[in-house]
Amino acid sequence: MAAVMQGRTHSEPDSAQPGSRPRLVYVVPHLSEDESEHFAHIPALLAALGQRVDVAAAVERGNPPAQLAGVRLLMRVPGRHRIGRMLGTALTVHRLSRAGYRTYFLRYSTLFVIVLILTYPLYRHRILLWRSGLPDVRSPEQPRTLRLRAHEFVNLLTARLVHCLVTGPETMVPLMAGVWGVPSQRMRLLYNDVDAERFAPLDEAARDGARTELGWDEQEFIVLFVHRLSYRKGVTLLAPLLDAVASAPQVRDCGLQVRLVVAGDGPDRPRLEREAADPARSGRMQLLGSVPNRDLPRLYAAADVVVMPSYEEGFPRVLLEAMASGTPVVTTDAGGSVDVVGADYPYVAPVGDLDALAGHLRSLAAVPHADRCELGLRLRHRAQREFSPERVAAMLHALL
Structure with a gap:
């Protein structure tokens, strides 16, 4: 499947008109007003990205606002339990494909990336998956359970099946290539961002x-x-x-x-x-x-x-x-x-x-x-x- 997925030209834009802006689906794992995780940084990035790209946002969980600056199409993935969420994710991918979006950027959204891999033969989308950090670092007291082994296997498989594994900063690029067994030509560098207007010194x-x-x-x-x-x-x-x-x-x-x-x-x-x-x-x-x-x-x-x-x-x-x-x-x-x-x-x-x-x-x-x-x-x-x-x-x- 990896060889089939890599068949699409990476420079091919998601657009029917030559010279038009590329289209991107940014998958947001969780977004709410009281967000305590780092996903709270995503809206500022989407606002900046929307100046360059036609952005669709697919929000997996939470209570996102009705609109996000820079986002042309905002979709909330339906479904609560695992089966419902899988079906809801497949429906979201179908709707995004019909709207002309076939390039996805994901951070840690395991279920979403699995659905994208399974539906690739239907929609021929391109998948850019962000990973950073070393998964094998854990407490000496933490047992390596069957569930943990299964999780590691899924992460390894998905990393090898997507088109690009994206990471940062520079030190992490060769480390991530080694951890997940991904060829260097499929690695891409991308920084994390911070909104220095929201995070700022006080007088x-x-x-x-x-x-x-x-x-x-x-x-x-x-x-x-x-x-x-x-x-x-x-x-x-x-x-x-x-x-x-x-x-x-x-x-x-x-x-x-x-x-x-x-x-x-x-x-x-x-x-x-x-x-x-x-x-x-x-x-x-x-x-x-x-x-x-x-x-x-x-x-x-x-x-x-x-x-x-x-x-x-x-x-x-x-x-x-x-x-x-x-x-x-x-x-x-x-x-x-x-x-x-x-x-x-x-x-x-x-x-x-x-x-x-x-x-x-x-x-x-x-x-x-x-x-x-x-x-x-x-x-x-x-x-x-x-x-x-x-x-x-x-x-x-x-x-x-």
């Missing part, structure tokens, strides 16, 4: 007001973690990291109290709740639970530093969001993280290196607030220059 008065509303004291050094609460994202390192930084003499000498603020949900939440309740931490660990993406800009801009101690990453939007907000970051070198912050960024630790992560946080705590702001603004300028929706829309347009 001092607004920042002070936000910290007061959040219950953060003026003398607190706020370390913010925003991610899924799982082993892969370094959750097991958070409590030891807090202890190592809070007890450091150079931090105490600055008159600072360290508070770790955790935004997110996931399988390791009970572990963090137990660690936060430890009397030895005296309330210095604040768990916010799942936070809608629309509310994250204020959190980022009010914090002093964002920490990302991940064991596994691909193209982390957490870094993009923090950078656009003008907040310094301390990260590991997992996945493409160094590509995101830049090779000369000083606060990067090897994966799993607790001492290095704690050292970077201690160094930033000792830096005057004005100097941290200057560092954050340099990161913001990089985010605006390299990862804007307009630039990523141009890259995606070039893939068509």
Whole structure:
């Protein structure tokens, strides 16, 4: 089937008129007003992409708005349960084909990509599938169950059957080709984007007001973690990291109290709740639970530093969001993280290196607030220059 699917010329536009704009279906896994996942970034990209491409959006789940800027055709995939959703996806593909759309871009939409592969003989569409990150990184305690093996097999099969496997940043291109066994000529590079108008620094008065509303004291050094609460994202390192930084003499000498603020949900939440309740931490660990993406800009801009101690990453939007907000970051070198912050960024630790992560946080705590702001603004300028929706829309347009 892969050989048959690759038979279509990749440069052939989805249009009946020579010279007309290409057509693209962007599959959105989930979209709602209170979206807590990174799918909340997609509308800004679609608005920019619509300046170059005739865009149809197929929303699989959620409660999307009636219209999206830049989107010519908005369709919600019908069906609730697995069989119903599969039939609803097939019906959506049929309707999109009749409307003249035969090129699809997907991120992690396993059911949708399976339906596209199965219906390829009928509609002859082209499939661009985004993948980034290393799937084999998991907790030593996590068993490799039959369900996990089946999921890995489906992911491997779909990666090899689509026309192009799309990934980013640059470090991830050869890694993804090796992980999924995809020839280099079928790999494509695409960045993630961040809306630097929505994620932006606060002026001092607004920042002070936000910290007061959040219950953060003026003398607190706020370390913010925003991610899924799982082993892969370094959750097991958070409590030891807090202890190592809070007890450091150079931090105490600055008159600072360290508070770790955790935004997110996931399988390791009970572990963090137990660690936060430890009397030895005296309330210095604040768990916010799942936070809608629309509310994250204020959190980022009010914090002093964002920490990302991940064991596994691909193209982390957490870094993009923090950078656009003008907040310094301390990260590991997992996945493409160094590509995101830049090779000369000083606060990067090897994966799993607790001492290095704690050292970077201690160094930033000792830096005057004005100097941290200057560092954050340099990161913001990089985010605006390299990862804007307009630039990523141009890259995606070039893939068509």
